[in-house]
Amino acid sequence: MTKAPRKRAAPRATPRSGSGTGSGTGTSTGTSPRTRRSEASRQAILSAAFDLVGEVGYAKLSIEAIAARAGVGKQTIYRWWPSKGAVLFDAFLPVTEGPDGPRTEGDAAPGALPDTGDIEADLKRVLRKTVDELNDPRYDGPMRALTSEILHDPELAATYTERLDRPMKELKKTRLRAAQEAGQLAADIDLDAAADLVWGPLLSRWLLRSGPLTHAYADQLVHTALNGLRP
Amino acid sequence: MTKAPRKRAAPRATPRSGSGTGSGTGTSTGTSPRTRRSEASRQAILSAAFDLVGEVGYAKLSIEAIAARAGVGKQTIYRWWPSKGAVLFDAFLPVTEGPDGPRTEGDAAPGALPDTGDIEADLKRVLRKTVDELNDPRYDGPMRALTSEILHDPELAATYTERLDRPMKELKKTRLRAAQEAGQLAADIDLDAAADLVWGPLLSRWLLRSGPLTHAYADQLVHTALNGLRP
Amino acid sequence: MTKAPRKRAAPRATPRSGSGTGSGTGTSTGTSPRTRRSEASRQAILSAAFDLVGEVGYAKLSIEAIAARAGVGKQTIYRWWPSKGAVLFDAFLPVTEGPDGPRTEGDAAPGALPDTGDIEADLKRVLRKTVDELNDPRYDGPMRALTSEILHDPELAATYTERLDRPMKELKKTRLRAAQEAGQLAADIDLDAAADLVWGPLLSRWLLRSGPLTHAYADQLVHTALNGLRP
Amino acid sequence: MTKAPRKRAAPRATPRSGSGTGSGTGTSTGTSPRTRRSEASRQAILSAAFDLVGEVGYAKLSIEAIAARAGVGKQTIYRWWPSKGAVLFDAFLPVTEGPDGPRTEGDAAPGALPDTGDIEADLKRVLRKTVDELNDPRYDGPMRALTSEILHDPELAATYTERLDRPMKELKKTRLRAAQEAGQLAADIDLDAAADLVWGPLLSRWLLRSGPLTHAYADQLVHTALNGLRP
DNA sequence: GGATAACCGAGACGGTACGTCTTGTCTTAGG
DNA sequence: CCTAAGACAAGACGTACCGTCTCGGTTATCC
Structure with missing residues (x-):
């Protein structure tokens, strides 16, 4: 029964703002701890989404397909974007x-x-x-x-x-x-x-x-x- | 296994016509007494579709819901309209x-x-x-x-x-x-x-x-x- | 809505028993009204059923397929046999x-x-x-x-x-x-x-x-x- | 609403194994502790199947009904058993x-x-x-x-x-x-x-x-x- | 010889179930 | 604690048939 929608605006995270939760370790070694979001995954997802939407169209675009194409777990998408549209938006x-x-x-x-x-x-x-x-x-x-x-x-x-x-x-x-x-x-x-x-x-x-x-x-x-x- | 898409364009009456055609909008041209399509079902489907799209929005509109609301078998929708959009179109x-x-x-x-x-x-x-x-x-x-x-x-x-x-x-x-x-x-x-x-x-x-x-x-x-x- | 089951034993019909519904008129003239069952259809159904069960197996045998293969309306089957099994039985x-x-x-x-x-x-x-x-x-x-x-x-x-x-x-x-x-x-x-x-x-x-x-x-x-x- | 039986049940087989194998009956071959199959779901399915077949008979037994009775998604059945018969077999x-x-x-x-x-x-x-x-x-x-x-x-x-x-x-x-x-x-x-x-x-x-x-x-x-x- | 009634083919209808697909959540292992 | 992987409950998809119910269109006796 699809529980709570948990809306979020198109998220950003990533190093540039340090928005996320990831300060964590704290034992600053001089190198910034930053977030632990994987930039590689993010890029792979965005690029997979962009490619796929061109191949199969928006209606047939599925999160599963994006995840599979990007070599990424579905959760990694759900964790950072609230909707298919948001992924697409970032992809654009x-x-x-x-x-x-x-x-x-x-x-x-x-x-x-x-x-x-x-x-x-x-x-x-x-x-x-x-x-x-x-x-x-x-x-x-x-x-x-x-x-x-x-x-x-x-x-x-x-x-x-x-x-x-x-x-x-x-x-x-x-x-x-x-x-x-x-x-x-x-x-x-x-x-x-x-x-x-x-x-x-x-x-x-x-x-x-x-x-x-x-x-x-x-x-x-x-x-x-x-x-x-x-x- | 939802095989081939089986696209078809144009025609009129008779099952599985083009998208916006099923209705004929009563412009009876004295045409053949063809088809034993149930006008009552057609109206019920159209009206259910129109109501539902207003209630839940297009993305969450399902053929199943239309059929259920209209008190109609799903096949009766698939028989006469090629897509959700076509139903909606006629509904409008x-x-x-x-x-x-x-x-x-x-x-x-x-x-x-x-x-x-x-x-x-x-x-x-x-x-x-x-x-x-x-x-x-x-x-x-x-x-x-x-x-x-x-x-x-x-x-x-x-x-x-x-x-x-x-x-x-x-x-x-x-x-x-x-x-x-x-x-x-x-x-x-x-x-x-x-x-x-x-x-x-x-x-x-x-x-x-x-x-x-x-x-x-x-x-x-x-x-x-x-x-x-x-x- | 699957109405009444209307059970009948493997039917026979045809002149010999006058089993069917056809007594109706009641103005018995002495001569038996008989049925008007089409022997050609009966044979076509039986033979189609027998062939099909060999081709696709019992589980996948459908009345619709029998009717289509026999070139017969579905009702003609339902009129004379109470179940798929009964057709098969007669076919054997x-x-x-x-x-x-x-x-x-x-x-x-x-x-x-x-x-x-x-x-x-x-x-x-x-x-x-x-x-x-x-x-x-x-x-x-x-x-x-x-x-x-x-x-x-x-x-x-x-x-x-x-x-x-x-x-x-x-x-x-x-x-x-x-x-x-x-x-x-x-x-x-x-x-x-x-x-x-x-x-x-x-x-x-x-x-x-x-x-x-x-x-x-x-x-x-x-x-x-x-x-x-x-x- | 199968909440939190976060037990670690003994692992079983892998998806889509042969017909009657889902159970494994403990003949562990020393293989890897693969799959995270839910034992609770498995039991619920088997028990629902067994009950239902007794209530409505085999012919009217549907996978959907089993899934519903077991409080389980249909896919969970299709994932682990190839046919209705296989489920029944394990249920027996x-x-x-x-x-x-x-x-x-x-x-x-x-x-x-x-x-x-x-x-x-x-x-x-x-x-x-x-x-x-x-x-x-x-x-x-x-x-x-x-x-x-x-x-x-x-x-x-x-x-x-x-x-x-x-x-x-x-x-x-x-x-x-x-x-x-x-x-x-x-x-x-x-x-x-x-x-x-x-x-x-x-x-x-x-x-x-x-x-x-x-x-x-x-x-x-x-x-x-x-x-x-x-x- | 025209009426009439059952049969016939066809196939639309309201439904149930199919087996597949996707969603969004949750769990498990690994780094 | 993030990640890849993927099982899970849920439920829509579009298809296949079910058994019932009209439709016209033959027959084929009956009056």
């Missing part, structure tokens, strides 16, 4: 923000969106890139899996928003603010709404497959968003 | 287009969107209504469930697009076209992109919970979409 | 008593066991023949199937005893009686027990596979039974 | 050879058949006892169930022969040999055939219900077997 991090920074939804660097001074051109460039990524099965599968989990798990959604979506949006808003300051965008618009206006339709179309995701569509979207629907 | 039809026509995503009648002559006011009214619906747990739960299934099942996505999304979009485009002809919208804009521009951001925000869904947001969205981002 | 009759009389357990003709005047030789001959039959997969499978059913169904057991076992035993006793009258057997022995003594061990060994069924064993059995265990 | 062992030795088919002790010096009297006594047991519904049901399974499963039959039938037969032969040495039986008879001659007819009659199982019949059988059919 190296992909999206990886060792070399954020990488998804259309920018090339850990840093800012491109700024050539021409906001329309820049947005088109970024959206085209996003379109390409969303059309790439290598990203499409896992991303759908993550999105699916987010759909059902508000807590995970919050983490996602905080950890991935908000930083991304900040980058977008930074570029839009620059355009605004350059007089290319109206001074009174809300940048949040503006970013939504540009990326929202793309995301919807991708998720629901309500139409083809093409460069032409990206261009059209940018154009229409910039100029508005009025004459 | 009565809600969204029901006996008295489409009902979701912001219009009051089987018919058109409101047209007072003021496109901005009308769109705001419609989007506010949509916002209310998406905030209503009565719709939020099942809709997320369906969306989740659509996310992973391109075939179901196609059915959804065809049966629900496209008709809805036609209504939206009809209203926009009227506005266009009244000179309230630019003559050269693509109505598809226009509709996406207005509803896409709302949908994204709802799905990913990337921000609060309020009337204010609806108003802002409409305003920004109409006037564009440029000065 | 043509084999064992067939159009040309009883045939099992070691006699060559509808009639009597061989009588050359030498009871020991005759019994050995008959038992060797029985051994051959029991070793023949063509008989072994179906016979085990029938026996299994008899094991669990006292009513079927009674029918079996009455219809197959008793006639057979009469033949055996007839031969033994002849030997008794010829002075080859003691005058005071009970012929029933005598028949059991000879055939019982063979049957047990066959059913439980407690040892090899060979001609040598048959010979030994006859010899020991005739001479007894005492010095 | 405690009855027939139990903690205090073999007990079935007519002897009172783990040890030998009674030996008063009078072989006829002793055999009659033993057979009468067997008759009583076979007439006792407490044994009749389960035994028929086991026999039925043996009928169809040669492998189980082999196990049965090896584990139950052969030891029993040895006891019988031991008593017969004693009689032979005492000059009460002929020196040249085969003891195997002799044992078959005495017990075989009884077994046949019981299985096929071809006649009443009475003390008189037991006596008659012994008498006829001893003295033979000849004058």
Whole structure:
């Protein structure tokens, strides 16, 4: 009868924060005691999860399969992650923000969106890139899996928003603010709404497959968003 | 031993048809008196599925539970629907287009969107209504469930697009076209992109919970979409 | 919901007894209404049942499979037979008593066991023949199937005893009686027990596979039974 | 809710061993103390199986019911036994050879058949006892169930022969040999055939219900077997 | 010769059980 | 005390059959 759910947000642990319980031994020999979590196992799990979700899809992804593929006991997964979605989420991090920074939804660097001074051109460039990524099965599968989990798990959604979506949006808003300051965008618009206006339709179309995701569509979207629907 | 997946697409009536088809929604074309499918069972299954998905969520929804709740053998479900998602889809039809026509995503009648002559006011009214619906747990739960299934099942996505999304979009485009002809919208804009521009951001925000869904947001969205981002 | 069991002994139907339900009309015109049972279906069912039990064994034999193989509706089976065992039983009759009389357990003709005047030789001959039959997969499978059913169904057991076992035993006793009258057997022995003594061990060994069924064993059995265990 | 029997029961076998082996009955070969099989579950399953087969009969006995009654997951049964018959077989062992030795088919002790010096009297006594047991519904049901399974499963039959039938037969032969040495039986008879001659007819009659199982019949059988059919 | 009634094939129905799979917890050994 | 391994209770999966219950569609007597 599946006892207590024991919810936890996507956990971190590992050396970087010393979050865990493991101070224990105390007889500090000069070397930090750190946690006893096995980084090798963690990596193996994350990588197995990421591979598997691409191979069999999210629905057929099982914790058992991840454990088996990673050569790890199931408990080692349950010990550190509260849900399949949380594992997946962590598995995606190296992909999206990886060792070399954020990488998804259309920018090339850990840093800012491109700024050539021409906001329309820049947005088109970024959206085209996003379109390409969303059309790439290598990203499409896992991303759908993550999105699916987010759909059902508000807590995970919050983490996602905080950890991935908000930083991304900040980058977008930074570029839009620059355009605004350059007089290319109206001074009174809300940048949040503006970013939504540009990326929202793309995301919807991708998720629901309500139409083809093409460069032409990206261009059209940018154009229409910039100029508005009025004459 | 659950062997091969045995995929099949299209057809109509008769057992094991494509995903969203089993119902026929009463559009009796005078067709052959085929099939002795029990309408009572069909209704019971659909209604049980709809209720349950609201109670326990999609992930915990089981065919067994639907069958039990509906007082029906499991086989009667498997006989007529290929997947949980297909059942759910049919279960939603009565809600969204029901006996008295489409009902979701912001219009009051089987018919058109409101047209007072003021496109901005009308769109705001419609989007506010949509916002209310998406905030209503009565719709939020099942809709997320369906969306989740659509996310992973391109075939179901196609059915959804065809049966629900496209008709809805036609209504939206009809209203926009009227506005266009009244000179309230630019003559050269693509109505598809226009509709996406207005509803896409709302949908994204709802799905990913990337921000609060309020009337204010609806108003802002409409305003920004109409006037564009440029000065 | 498995309603009422509605027990019936192995049915016969067809003109001879008018066993079925068909009396109905009651306006007896003097002429018997008879049944309208399809003899073709009956034969097809019996033959399908016999074939199938040999192919898949008794445990995996299903009424549905019989009906499908026979090209017959399930109801046609349920209408005329109360159980799988009953079908099987009828299916065996043509084999064992067939159009040309009883045939099992070691006699060559509808009639009597061989009588050359030498009871020991005759019994050995008959038992060797029985051994051959029991070793023949063509008989072994179906016979085990029938026996299994008899094991669990006292009513079927009674029918079996009455219809197959008793006639057979009469033949055996007839031969033994002849030997008794010829002075080859003691005058005071009970012929029933005598028949059991000879055939019982063979049957047990066959059913439980407690040892090899060979001609040598048959010979030994006859010899020991005739001479007894005492010095 | 089998809480905390954290006993360390003597280890047993490994998963999915041969049919009748799960018990091991302590014939430890010095092998590694492998497997952490739960002895409590094993006992609960065996006892539930034995009870249920007596209550509902073999045909209606289901693994699910056994699991439910035993408070055990189905997999725990499938993990350790290959078939319903194998479970039943193990369930019978405690009855027939139990903690205090073999007990079935007519002897009172783990040890030998009674030996008063009078072989006829002793055999009659033993057979009468067997008759009583076979007439006792407490044994009749389960035994028929086991026999039925043996009928169809040669492998189980082999196990049965090896584990139950052969030891029993040895006891019988031991008593017969004693009689032979005492000059009460002929020196040249085969003891195997002799044992078959005495017990075989009884077994046949019981299985096929071809006649009443009475003390008189037991006596008659012994008498006829001893003295033979000849004058 | 038309009515009528039982039989027939077909197969949907509410169910039970199957044997497999996965979940999340718990136990055992080893480092 | 973490780990790999894996047994365990629980229960859903999708399939196979059960025995019952309509459906139309033949027959095949009866009036």
